Amino acid sequence: MKLLHKDFTLNRPGTVKIIPQEPDDLWVVFNLIAKGDIVTADTTRKVRLDLNMTTASRVKVAVTVKVTCRDFQKDSSTVCVHGRNIEASKYVPCGSFHTLTLEMNKCFELSKKIWDSTAVAVLYETSKKSPGADLAVFLIQEAQAEVYLVGNGLTTLCSKIEDSQTGVKSASNMFFRDIFNVFVKHVNFRTIRTVLIAGAGPTKDEFRRFLLSEAKRLKMKAIENNKPRIVVAECKGDLKKVLNEKRVMNMIKDSNVVLEIRAFRELCELLDNKSGRACYGTKHVEAAQAMMAIDTLLITDDLYRSSDVKTRHKYAKLAKSVGKGGGKVLVYTSMHVSAEQLAQLTGVAAILRFPLPDLDGDDVDV
Numbered sequence: 249m250k251l252l253h254k255d256f257t258l259n260r261p262g263t264v265k266i267i268p269q270e271p272d273d274l275w276v277v278f279n280l281i282a283k284g285d286i287v288t289a290d291t292t293r294k295v296r297l298d299l300n301m302t303t304a305s306r307v308k309v310a311v312t313v314k315v316t317c318r319d320f321q322k323d324s325s326t327v328c329v330h331g332r333n334i335e336a337s338k339y340v341p342c343g344s345f346h347t348l349t350l351e352m353n354k355c356f357e358l359s360k361k362i363w364d365s366t367a368v369a370v371l372y373e374t375s376k377k378s379p380g381a382d383l384a385v386f387l388i389q390e391a392q393a394e395v396y397l398v399g400n401g402l403t404t405l406c407s408k409i410e411d412s413q414t415g416v417k418s419a420s421n422m423f424f425r426d427i428f429n430v431f432v433k434h435v436n437f438r439t440i441r442t443v444l445i446a447g448a449g450p451t452k453d454e455f456r457r458f459l460l461s462e463a464k465r466l467k468m469k470a471i472e473n474n475k476p477r478i479v480v481a482e483c484k485g486d487l488k489k490v491l492n493e494k495r496v497m498n499m500i501k502d503s504n505v506v507l508e509i510r511a512f513r514e515l516c517e518l519l520d521n522k523s524g525r526a527c528y529g530t531k532h533v534e535a536a537q538a539m540m541a542i543d544t545l546l547i548t549d550d551l552y553r554s555s556d557v558k559t560r561h562k563y564a565k566l567a568k569s570v571g572k573g574g575g576k577v578l579v580y581t582s583m584h585v586s587a588e589q590l591a592q593l594t595g596v597a598a599i600l601r602f603p604l605p606d607l608d609g610d611d612v613d614v
Contacts, residue, residue: 444480446480524605529594549580
């Protein structure tokens with residue numbers, strides 16, 4: 249998250265201008281914005297520029313709303329802010345209700361009556377941390393492409409692209425160009441370690457050739473210089489199936505998602521061996537953390553980012569405690585290959601630094 253401007257002091261009113269840069273930043277924004285806050289962002293509205301016009305045109309306009317509620321969209325990593333407009337403009341009357349969509353790389357302003365210590369700490373901690381997504385996945389079939397950013401406990405579907413005229417060469421070039429534009433927008437090699445282009449058939453290979461050809465023509469050194477990091481895999485299925493392929497895992501072995509898969513497999517092996525160095529269920533995990541025994545905490549996105557405030561705070565507090573104790577925290581999104589199996593283990597589990605066999609006698613609960 250990038251702070252472009254700040255004008256506030258602790259426990260006083262003030263304003264910040266923010267650009268979310270990673271999917272996880274939007275989750276922070278969702279928790280940072282509260283009812284009664286003021287949010288200003290650019291949006292588009294359909295208006296009639298001329299009274300004689302029969303059709304409306306879309307115009308860009310800045311809208312300032314007093315927040316009544318907000319929603320976090322996990323699949324797209326966006327925040328929808330609902331509220332009443334408090335600043336009249338040429339196109340938006342004062343007092344009307346509007347919804348603003350906050351997304352990656354889109355600037356907005358947030359004003360609060362009181363910037364308390366929690367809000368200030370979250371803001372500064374997030375603005376200083378390193379970005380999370382380190383893997384970009386392009387799933388390409390003959391007439392459709394899906395683009396994902398994966399890492400730091402979030403899996404974001406950035407774009408879906410369809411080829412409306414399959415079999416026509418000029419249409420295929422347009423299809424590839426649309427994917428290329430998404431690549432340029434979302435792939436930053438300062439944070440992305442590997443770009444995986446996967447699919448069944450020749451289309452994926454044809455796109456990689458198109459990508460490198462366009463990069464050379466446009467003299468885009470960031471792409472040309474990172475050619476070895478753009479890999480192709482022949483495989484079928486959705487994102488879960490693709491990332492679970494052994495040969496794919498070997499290609500992306502340094503990415504966070506592979507580390508998460510390996511951690512879950514280690515957890516399962518420790519549980520099967522009854523070594524006492526693994527546990528699951530809230531009661532067991534909290535007991536292990538009370539003894540500072542957790543080396544790695546594994547938790548599902550449904551718990552860590554629960555829509556229930558009490559549940560969300562409970563697991564956020566647990567994760568923070570593990571992190572402060574020097575442990576690792578791995579968040580598994582619903583699209584993660586291991587998420588369903590982790591959910592079957594109550595959604596929260598831990599790999600321990602030392603055996604705690606006495607935990608085995610306790611009842612497992614969520």
